[in-house]
Amino acid sequence: MSLLEIRNLCVEFETRGGAFRAVDGVSLDIDPGEIVSIVGESGSGKSVAMLAVMGLLPRTAHVTADVLRFAGRDLMRLPARERRRIVGREIAMIFQEPMSSLNPCFTVGFQIGEVLKTHLGLGRAERRARTIELLGAVGIPDAERRLSAFPHQMSGGMSQRVMIAMAIACNPKLLIADEPTTALDVTIQAQILDLLVKLQQERGMALVLITHDMGVVAETAQRVIVQYAGQQVEKATTRELFRDPHHPYSAALLAALPERATTKVLPSIPGVVPGQYDRPQGCLFAPRCAHAFALCHAKAPPPAGSELSEALCHTPLVGGVPVVPGAAA
Amino acid sequence: MLTYIGRRLALTIPTIFALMFLTFLAVRLVPGDPVEVRTGERGISPERLAQFRHELGLDQPVWKQFADYVSGLAQGDFGISLVTKEPVLKEFLTLFPATLELAFFATVFAVTFGIPFGVVAALRRGGILDHGLMGVALFGYSMPIFWWGLLLILFFSVQLDLTPVSGRIDLLYYFEPVTGFMTIDALISGQEGAFASALSHLVLPAVVLGTIPLAAIARMTRSSMLEVLEEDYVRTARAKGLPPLRVIGLHALRNAMIPVVTVIGLQGGTLLAGAVLTETIFAWPGVGKWLIESIFRRDYPALQGGVLLISSILVLVNLGVDIVNGVINPRVRHGR
Numbered sequence A: 001m002s003l004l005e006i007r008n009l010c011v012e013f014e015t016r017g018g019a020f021r022a023v024d025g026v027s028l029d030i031d032p033g034e035i036v037s038i039v040g041e042s043g044s045g046k047s048v049a050m051l052a053v054m055g056l057l058p059r060t061a062h063v064t065a066d067v068l069r070f071a072g073r074d075l076m077r078l079p080a081r082e083r084r085r086i087v088g089r090e091i092a093m094i095f096q097e098p099m100s101s102l103n104p105c106f107t108v109g110f111q112i113g114e115v116l117k118t119h120l121g122l123g124r125a126e127r128r129a130r131t132i133e134l135l136g137a138v139g140i141p142d143a144e145r146r147l148s149a150f151p152h153q154m155s156g157g158m159s160q161r162v163m164i165a166m167a168i169a170c171n172p173k174l175l176i177a178d179e180p181t182t183a184l185d186v187t188i189q190a191q192i193l194d195l196l197v198k199l200q201q202e203r204g205m206a207l208v209l210i211t212h213d214m215g216v217v218a219e220t221a222q223r224v225i226v227q228y229a230g231q232q233v234e235k236a237t238t239r240e241l242f243r244d245p246h247h248p249y250s251a252a253l254l255a256a257l258p259e260r261a262t263t264k265v266l267p268s269i270p271g272v273v274p275g276q277y278d279r280p281q282g283c284l285f286a287p288r289c290a291h292a293f294a295l296c297h298a299k300a301p302p303p304a305g306s307e308l309s310e311a312l313c314h315t316p317l318v319g320g321v322p323v324v325p326g327a328a329a
Numbered sequence B: 001m002l003t004y005i006g007r008r009l010a011l012t013i014p015t016i017f018a019l020m021f022l023t024f025l026a027v028r029l030v031p032g033d034p035v036e037v038r039t040g041e042r043g044i045s046p047e048r049l050a051q052f053r054h055e056l057g058l059d060q061p062v063w064k065q066f067a068d069y070v071s072g073l074a075q076g077d078f079g080i081s082l083v084t085k086e087p088v089l090k091e092f093l094t095l096f097p098a099t100l101e102l103a104f105f106a107t108v109f110a111v112t113f114g115i116p117f118g119v120v121a122a123l124r125r126g127g128i129l130d131h132g133l134m135g136v137a138l139f140g141y142s143m144p145i146f147w148w149g150l151l152l153i154l155f156f157s158v159q160l161d162l163t164p165v166s167g168r169i170d171l172l173y174y175f176e177p178v179t180g181f182m183t184i185d186a187l188i189s190g191q192e193g194a195f196a197s198a199l200s201h202l203v204l205p206a207v208v209l210g211t212i213p214l215a216a217i218a219r220m221t222r223s224s225m226l227e228v229l230e231e232d233y234v235r236t237a238r239a240k241g242l243p244p245l246r247v248i249g250l251h252a253l254r255n256a257m258i259p260v261v262t263v264i265g266l267q268g269g270t271l272l273a274g275a276v277l278t279e280t281i282f283a284w285p286g287v288g289k290w291l292i293e294s295i296f297r298r299d300y301p302a303l304q305g306g307v308l309l310i311s312s313i314l315v316l317v318n319l320g321v322d323i324v325n326g327v328i329n330p331r332v333r334h335g336r
Helices: A046-054 A080-086 A108-120 A124-137 A156-167 A186-203 A214-220 A238-243 A248-255 A294-298 B002-029 B034-042 B046-056 B062-074 B088-123 B128-142 B145-159 B182-189 B194-229 B232-239 B244-281 B287-297 B300-328
Strands: A004-015 A018-030 A035-039 A061-064 A067-070 A091-094 A174-178 A206-211 A223-228 A231-237
Touching (some): A018 A046, A035 A046, A035 A214, A046 A091, A046 A174, A046 A206, A091 A156, A108 A124, A108 A156, A124 A156, A174 A186, A186 A206, A186 A214, A206 A214, A214 A238, A223 A238, A223 A248, A231 A238, A231 A248, A238 A248, B002 B062, B002 B300, B034 B046, B034 B287, B088 B128, B088 B182, B088 B194, B088 B244, B088 B287, B088 B300, B128 B194, B145 B194, B145 B244, B194 B244, B232 B244, B244 B287, B244 B300, B287 B300
Parallel strands (some): A035 A206, A091 A174, A174 A206
Antiparallel strands (some): A004 A018
16 A cells, blocks of 8 residues: 555645646655655646645645545545644655754754654653754764754754754654755755665655756656646656656756756756746647647647556657657557 | 843943933923023022022033033932932932833733734734734824823723722822832732732723833734744744644744844833823823923933933843843844
8 A cells, every 4th residue: 555645636826816726636656665756847836736745835725636645544634633643753844945944043952852742752851862863863963062053053954954853753654855955055965865865765764855856866766756837747767767758848857967968058948837827728838848739739638558657748759759649559 | 142141231331321421411402491490480680590500500511510410420429309409319219110110011911912912913814803903003003192091091990980090009008118119019018908909000001001012012923923924944843743832832933023022122112201191191100200390390410310210221121122032032142
């Protein structure tokens, strides 16, 4: 049985101009102990989908799902109090901006200890010992002295390590990392990624890695979900996706990797992710797609079969060439 | 933390010196001097006028008067009131506890209602409760103190007969002042009903004086809270699975309080200015009333001394605010 099961998750925000659909029919299964990456540009609803799982969206967000289940428990129906017992304990999340994600008014020791107290009911001395242990586990030197440090006294990398220590405090079954390295220096990025993978392996927890960096995906994830404008456009194993991307968007993202560049100028995808007011009628990617034709602009595509990574495209790519599914067979 | 307090304390010295100079100058800029005011319309012979001025040292050059004043201050001498012939410091210390007691209860009233109002308004942003509370706050902020005081007296004291009209305690009770704070003295005296009487005399003046600070605190708390609720660390607190009460009451409120504490400190000035009116309306024997009378009498030493003492107290209140800020906000403490 999968750890996290999502079927047809939709998130709509009430805005002055009407409802805006940030997440559109996302389905996803996470098995215990695996690393799944969700990739897409800014505005493709990656974070929003995961925040919906955590129950952290603002009140203006309207979440619907056919199934939203964690370890057999229906998160949609769970009362708020019950859900808080899961959040922070069995599912934990770390964020993009480590510096502003820690409360400036409290010490590192207090903020980590708080989780241990809330979920495990540990006493003062136990909390202290466990916090030192956790800080050690995330590679913070001189952990005992760091307990009384305030967030403003730490660098971004250190803050992210503290966030990770806080997240793994209760040995969660699932850790969601929302662009954990985006705000960090390049040298620190690799360290944090290595740390996450190491902890994931040691503790056997599942890891969902939200990123826009295909390089990060290649290094860490076993499976990838490519998301565009709130929709999942392709789901594949990392190996499969890098070998033969089926959706034009995935292919374009991969082509933008410096390692894969064949020309002097790095290829880019023209345009931006459609927002609330410029949502196209047919395929959402059609206006930016190199392979789009009349049908793409008129009609939203159905997902292809699993052999084509469920690519949301009228003519998924095979070996870089668009094919009409069924016609080739 | 100690170096922080020391640094702040050192900064108050030039402020207090500037205050000394300004109050000394300001009272002399008011037309008329103590002798002229006392002679009234009947007039006085030039010889007598010169003699009185000489006795009071007013015939000296202003810089000399200032030098004498400062050297007196350096020895702890605030001068003698020209009207009562009592030392200014003694008069001030007798009257100040009444003002302090009033200001203290007004602040307690303002804080206990202002902060929860602000928090609730922020949590219910745009809702009926938000608009209602903030409407009331704006109303309170705009209400002239003397008018508000009279309205409350008319309603609660005259119509409903719930609270006394004026004074600090019923005439039934008499005891020697020990601390000068009527509520504490009443408790010490051990007379039955004295404390209740002192407290009931405090309610209306404290509400009147506390209304503007309450409104200011509520509005500041609301806007500060709204800002803090959007912060990443509030999301982190929720992601930790903490109960909402802890997320709001600890993680958000602690950060939201930083600007609010400053506002509370700044209200010290409003309180003392408001005390002048409130004390007059409720016949409250405090320094506000005393200062007003000193102005009319051109009682230079009393005015200089009184204003200097009050300003010094305000400086100390602000120092206290900075210290409290240092306690709740580690970034201030570490000088960043």
